[in-house]
Amino acid sequence: MIWRTKINEITKTRYPLVMAAFARLSSVKFAAAFSNAGGLGIITAMNYDLQDFKSEIIRMQTLTDKPFGINITVVPPGVSGIHDKISQEDYLKYVEIAIDQGINIITTSAFQANFIGKRVQEAGCHWFHKCALIRHALSAEKAGAEAITIIGMESAGFKNPYQHTTLMNLTVAKRLIKPPIIAAGGIGDARGLLGALAMGASAVCLGTAILCTEESPLNQLMKEQWLHTDILTEEYHKxxxxxxxxxxxxxxxxxxxxxxxxxxxxxxxxxxxxxxLIVKSWKIDEQEFRLS
Ligand SMILES: Cc1cc2nc3c(=O)[nH]c(=O)nc-3n(C[C@H](O)[C@H](O)[C@H](O)COP(=O)(O)O)c2cc1C
Structure with a gap:
């Protein structure tokens, strides 16, 4: 089946799949494997210093001839992180390196990144922004983001106390914003993917689901522990x-x-x-899955 959505038309990937950004888990082999598998591999820029970032992009280009992008996670003020002392000028240095190396999909996340979006679009590249609240998606649309990832409260990683569920994010945001939406949070199987597309997404972002694959830099012990997670317990829920x-x-x-x-x-x-198989079981005969 040919998958055609607004997102994989922009990204030129085979599937409507976008890799998550992962702080502290750096591996271009992992990102290249995602691109080679047909999704949009993402290099999490802020895991590297500037020099390593440039050399890792170059290495990525030797590992895949498929599309890939980068993520710049902008740490919100007052939140401590691994790169919380960074200025706007510093973030923009990463952007310049990416543009110079021919990267044309630059994603941002976590906090307002209009200053990055502006520069990315001046350079003729695609700017996608990822946020946790629909109200932040509205701001990102206003700032010109070409696509917006909205993270549901089911997600792993950094959480916002005012997050809605992935279902509410998609169905509500679909009515409120025009740019294509990428769904994030709790998606990892075919029904989740198709459900997200049906609810208004043009692609899904995969985080947890891919961290227990062979190429993931998560250490072996953690992978084993994660695979044994019982999501039905109260402890897990809390x-x-x-x-x-x-x-x-x-x-x-x-x-x-x-x-x-x-x-x-x-x-x-x-x-x-x-x-x-699920789409076919719905007796849709089309050979092409096309979303308007
Ligand atoms: C270990 C880990 C690290 C993450 N680090 C970042 C990050 O640095 N920047 C970011 O925007 N999102 C980060 N995320 C969130 C993911 O990019 C993605 O939004 C989330 O994992 C999607 O939900 P899912 O895990 O249910 O697929 C992280 C997630 C995990 C699990």
Whole structure:
């Protein structure tokens, strides 16, 4: 089946899949594996100093001839992170390196990144922004973001206490904003992917779901622990839905779809084959899955 959505038309990827950004988990091999599997691989820029960032982009270009992008996570004021002392000028140095190296998809996240978006668009590149609240998606649209990822409260990573569920984000944002939406939070199987597309997304962002694959830089012990997560317990629920402006230490419920550590390509192929089978079971005869 050919997958055609507004997002994979912009990104020129085979599938409507975008890799998540991962602080402290740096591996261009992982990002290249995602691109080679048909999604949009993402290099999390802020994991590197400027020199390493440039050399990792160059290395990525030797590992894949498929599209990929970069993420710049802008740390909100007052939130401590690994790069909380960074100025706007510093963030822009990463942007310049990416543009110089021919990267044309630059994603930002976590906090207002209009100053980055402006520069990215001046350079004729695509700017996607990722945020946790629909009201931030509205601001990103106003600032000109070409696509917006909205993260539901089901997600792993950094949480905002005022997040809605992935379902509400998609169905409400679809009515409120024009740019294509990328769904993030709790997605990891074919039904989640198709559900997100049906609710208004043009692609999904995969975080937790891909962290237990072979190429993921998450250490082996953590992968094993994550695979044994029981998402049905009260402890897990409390750890995930903590409603505070801070990161979470547990994987998202998307971990429930992972049973073993497999190569990323195998995971993506299974996901997309299952999605195709489901679409066919709906008796849709089209050979092309096209979303308006
Ligand atoms: C270990 C880990 C680190 C993350 N680091 C970042 C980050 O630095 N910047 C960012 O924008 N999102 C970060 N995220 C969030 C992901 O990019 C993505 O939005 C989220 O994982 C999607 O939800 P899911 O895990 O349910 O797929 C992180 C997520 C995890 C699990």
């Amino acid at each position: 750890a995930l839905y903590h409603f505070a402006l801070k990161g979470t230490r547990v994987p998202s419920p998307a971990i429930a779809f992972q049973k073993e550590i497999v190569p990323l390509k195998e995971y993506v192929e299974k996901l997309m084959n299952e999605a195709e």
